[in-house]
Amino acid sequence: MIFDLVRRILKPKDNIGITDWAEKHIILGQKQPTAFHGRYKGSRTPYMREIHEHMVNPSINHITMCFGAQTGKTLNGTIIPVLYYACEDPAPMIIAFPNERLAQSRSESSIMVMVEDSAYVRETLLSPKKTDFKKLEYIFKTCVINLIGGNSPANMSSRPARIVFIEEADKFPDQTKKEAKAINLLRERTKSFWNKKTIENSTPTVPNAHMWQAFLDGTQHLLHVPCPSCGLEQAVEFEDLDCPLNGTEYISQEAKWKCRGCKTLVADKKFRAQVKKARWIATAEAKDPKHVSYRLPAWYAQWVTFEDVFLEFNRSKDISSELQNFVNSWCAKAYTQKPIESMDDNQILQIHKDFPYPKKTIPLDQDAKFIVYATVDVQKSHLPFSVWATTPDKLFLIDFGSLSVIDDVALLKSNAYKDRDGNVVPVRFALLDTGYRTVECYRFAIGKSWLIPIKGEQGRLTTMTQPLRVEKIVSMPDGSSFGKGKQLYLHHIHPRFFKDELTDSVNNRESCYCPIYFCDGIHVDDFEYVKQITGEVVMEEEPDKYGFVATFYKKVYTNDYFDVAQYAYAARHMMHQTLSNLKKQVDNKQGTDNVLKKQGEENG
Ligand SMILES: [Zn+2]
Numbered sequence: 001m002i003f004d005l006v007r008r009i010l011k012p013k014d015n016i017g018i019t020d021w022a023e024k025h026i027i028l029g030q031k032q033p034t035a036f037h038g039r040y041k042g043s044r045t046p047y048m049r050e051i052h053e054h055m056v057n058p059s060i061n062h063i064t065m066c067f068g069a070q071t072g073k074t075l076n077g078t079i080i081p082v083l084y085y086a087c088e089d090p091a092p093m094i095i096a097f098p099n100e101r102l103a104q105s106r107s108e109s110s111i112m113v114m115v116e117d118s119a120y121v122r123e124t125l126l127s128p129k130k131t132d133f134k135k136l137e138y139i140f141k142t143c144v145i146n147l148i149g150g151n152s153p154a155n156m157s158s159r160p161a162r163i164v165f166i167e168e169a170d171k172f173p174d175q176t177k178k179e180a181k182a183i184n185l186l187r188e189r190t191k192s193f194w195n196k197k198t199i200e201n202s203t204p205t206v207p208n209a210h211m212w213q214a215f216l217d218g219t220q221h222l223l224h225v226p227c228p229s230c231g232l233e234q235a236v237e238f239e240d241l242d243c244p245l246n247g248t249e250y251i252s253q254e255a256k257w258k259c260r261g262c263k264t265l266v267a268d269k270k271f272r273a274q275v276k277k278a279r280w281i282a283t284a285e286a287k288d289p290k291h292v293s294y295r296l297p298a299w300y301a302q303w304v305t306f307e308d309v310f311l312e313f314n315r316s317k318d319i320s321s322e323l324q325n326f327v328n329s330w331c332a333k334a335y336t337q338k339p340i341e342s343m344d345d346n347q348i349l350q351i352h353k354d355f356p357y358p359k360k361t362i363p364l365d366q367d368a369k370f371i372v373y374a375t376v377d378v379q380k381s382h383l384p385f386s387v388w389a390t391t392p393d394k395l396f397l398i399d400f401g402s403l404s405v406i407d408d409v410a411l412l413k414s415n416a417y418k419d420r421d422g423n424v425v426p427v428r429f430a431l432l433d434t435g436y437r438t439v440e441c442y443r444f445a446i447g448k449s450w451l452i453p454i455k456g457e458q459g460r461l462t463t464m465t466q467p468l469r470v471e472k473i474v475s476m477p478d479g480s481s482f483g484k485g486k487q488l489y490l491h492h493i494h495p496r497f498f499k500d501e502l503t504d505s506v507n508n509r510e511s512c513y514c515p516i517y518f519c520d521g522i523h524v525d526d527f528e529y530v531k532q533i534t535g536e537v538v539m540e541e542e543p544d545k546y547g548f549v550a551t552f553y554k555k556v557y558t559n560d561y562f563d564v565a566q567y568a569y570a571a572r573h574m575m576h577q578t579l580s581n582l583k584k585q586v587d588n589k590q591g592t593d594n595v596l597k598k599q600g601e602e603n604g
Contacts (some may be wrong), residue, residue: 017052026040040080045301061197061198072301083118094148094163097167098173100136102168107147125142167200169202205335214293217287222295225277226274230262234261252313309330323335339556343502361418364396369586370582371390371428373388374409378433382402382404383403383408387427388571392583395517397517400564432444434454435458438476439477439478446486455491467494474488493570532559534562539553
């Protein structure tokens with residue numbers, strides 16, 4: 001023990017830098033999860049040398065490696081530096097993984113075998129009493145290293161450490177909410193050391209998650225490769241790879257890099273040779289001068305070819321979750337999820353342009369068969385509404401705006417809209433969303449046969465198997481009775497059935513259930529109507545453990561007019577029988593006007 005201590009103090013510090021140190025001392029044995037066994041060679045990952053230099057540079061205390069998969073980042077960014085520090089510059093260290101299971105597996109499959117295979121490291125670190133790598137605390141001759149999982153928050157704030165390594169930061173639990181704090185807690189642990197370091201490596205995930213933000217906060221170094229023809233140094237992004245297309249598939253074996261300067265196409269092999277001459281160039285100024293950040297796409301690795309890249313891209317491009325993985329793990333970029341379906345502003349404007357008509361006017365004549373009704377949403381300070389004229393197979397927006405108080409819904413009912421021949425057409429009924437300010441809504445609805453109270457079901461999951469479910473209500477939410485014989489028939493609206501009909505009515509006009517039309521005025525207030533009716537888009541969920549991908553509607557803007565428009569489709573559903581009768585009349589060219597007699601009569 002004393003001998004060890006003396007030896008450690010007297011031993012001249014090996015100042016050769018981490019890359020050269022690893023070439024001298026690290027052996028990758030047969031059990032290592034790598035394709036390259038034998039002595040470690042820095043030339044396989046030439047881009048690591050500069051980063052290794054920063055790891056021993058006292059003026060740098062935070063290193064972010066935003067790297068693609070397969071770039072050797074765990075070996076070069078974590079394991080070798082850990083062993084270097086333990087042997088040459090010992091300090092209490094923490095290696096943090098997303099969970100303990102991963103910590104355990106990395107410990108046994110990588111760190112343990114590397115220590116055992118590398119004689120110098122083994123002799124420097126292991127005491128005769130064997131270090132137990134199954135325990136997540138290594139008691140080496142030189143220092144103590146703790147491996148911790150992000151899923152055990154108690155670990156995050158225990159003992160101090162001079163150097164903290166963080167693996168796959170974005171995969172820590174609760175990444176979006178508490179995780180930023182967990183990573184900060186980890187960094188806090190180093191603060192009493194003047195020569196502290198945080199070293200993190202991970203593929204990025206989404207823009208707001210830790211890794212992409214950490215990359216943006218730092219120097220944003222990109223690896224610049226010189227063009228073999230013109231010498232222009234450039235960071236090679238996916239967009240710079242050129243690959244011919246055959247139908248919908250890329251011919252991966254013909255992929256090349258196209259120089260941004262001289263447009264020369266550079267073959268894969270030549271590119272790999274150029275990567276050895278590449279250098280890191282900072283593209284931003286770090287918020288903290290002690291923070292350097294690096295980003296490296298997968299194709300910079302000597303063992304990932306352009307063909308591999310396009311084979312993977314062919315496989316991923318049409319599946320949202322796979323595409324996200326491609327962007328994260330191959331391009332080393334944050335992925336912004338795009339809606340798989342949304343109503344496009346231009347489509348709405350085109351529909352209006354193709355069939356324009358004045359606001360507050362029904363674009364149909366008296367011989368047409370149609371019904372006029374209103375749909376109203378209730379918000380905290382206002383009541384957005386729309387008025388519709390529907391025929392058996394078309395839906396026309398004829399008015400929209402905002403009411404100030406619930407009583408105004410009665411005024412809306414008494415509005416007189418005119419058809420194309422100038423005849424006044426009454427508003428037959430109104431749908432009122434009672435989900436918010438429910439007491440006021442119920443109070444207003446009781447006794448009004450023309451008012452249909454509705455409630456939009458919330459959330460992505462529903463137990464509703466039917467688009468509509470009718471519930472008899474006889475009391476206020478607090479349990480107080482409406483009074484003898486008074487009741488309401490509340491129509492529960494499926495969370496997405498009518499949203500799908502609405503979206504379809506814009507996007508698939510030929511095949512949809514009922515195409516929609518828009519009156520003049522949707523341009524005013526800087527296109528506010530258009531922005532709102534496109535205020536929800538369809539997104540894909542992360543696939544579940546069976547690979548099933550669910551979709552859901554996501555609010556991306558004020559969605560008032562979107563909601564009242566989906567209610568217009570719900571209303572059509574309620575009038576299904578009436579609309580069928582109207583259709584028969586149109587077909588038989590019979591003119592009767594008394595078709596909506598029963599609608600809403602059960603209320604009150
Ligand atoms: Zn060039």
